[in-house]
Amino acid sequence: MFIKKGYIQLAVNGGIGFGAKLNPRQLVVLGEYLEEDSEIELTTLQQLIVQIPEEEVESVKRKFEEVGLACYKVGNYVKSLRTCNFCKGEEAEGMPVAKELNRRIAGQEVPFTLKPAYTGCPIGCGEPLINDIGVMKDQDTYELYIGGYSKGRDIKSGKLVKSNLVPDELYDLVDKILVIYRENGKKREKFYRFVDRFGIEQIKEELNIV
Structure with missing residues (x-):
């Protein structure tokens, strides 16, 4: 999209x-x-990408937020959490966990645009296994996957980092994975390529996962 001056x-x-x-x-x-x-x-x-006059950004963001619109940065940041169409209600499908995870990670700076996804059950409508970071709720615990990719001939499933996670463990692992990516990823290195290069076993070692 062409960005207007100012x-x-x-x-x-x-x-x-x-x-x-x-x-x-x-x-x-x-x-x-x-x-x-x-x-x-x-x-x-x-997400919808809109262009706003630079001098009006803060006032526009406040106006958007008043009607429930969430605003995020555009560029090499963690994107907002992609979700499925939850079908059993807020608590049963882990909506509070999805909201908290999004609050913690969306907008964090990373070497290249990073796409997280969340699904409330093993059916996986939110496609967590073909996104950079994927979270799947399974009964009362969560599974964490990383390094999925959904485009072209390089399409691949994410690798399981750990299962049977409670929410606090999930948040902690995702936070640490983003730190590892920031500290070791090359400039504009896509996350799935970083996972392949750095290695899932090395990442687990950094996370103290046996």
């Missing part, structure tokens, strides 16, 4: 919830800040 990009969505949804009020507010020739890019990460 504008910056924001990634916007309806927050972490039951699928990727926007309500009429949110759409109206988005429309208030779009000029006639403006473009909105809808990404595969369940």
Whole structure:
């Protein structure tokens, strides 16, 4: 997308919830800040990319947040958590854990854009196994996968880091994995390539996982 002079990009969505949804009020507010020739890019990460005048960014973000729109940085950051369409309710599908994980990691700076995904059951509608970091809820615990990739001939499934995790263990491991990536990843090195180069066993060793 061409970026107008004096504008910056924001990634916007309806927050972490039951699928990727926007309500009429949110759409109206988005429309208030779009000029006639403006473009909105809808990404595969369940985000809308909008351009906002640089001097208005903070006020626009406040306005967006008032109607429940979440705003994220565009660039080499951890993206907002991609989720499935939860089907059994907030508690049963681990929605509080998904929201907390997103709060902790979205927007962290990394060597290259990193895509995390979460699914509330082993059916895996959120596609955690073909994203950079994938979390799958299985009954009352969580499985953590890393290094998945979903494009072209390089498509591959993520590697299991650890299963039977409780929420605090999950948050801690994901935080540490991002630190390992920041400290050891090369500039613009995609996460799945970093996992292949650095090695899943070395990553586990760094995490003190036997």
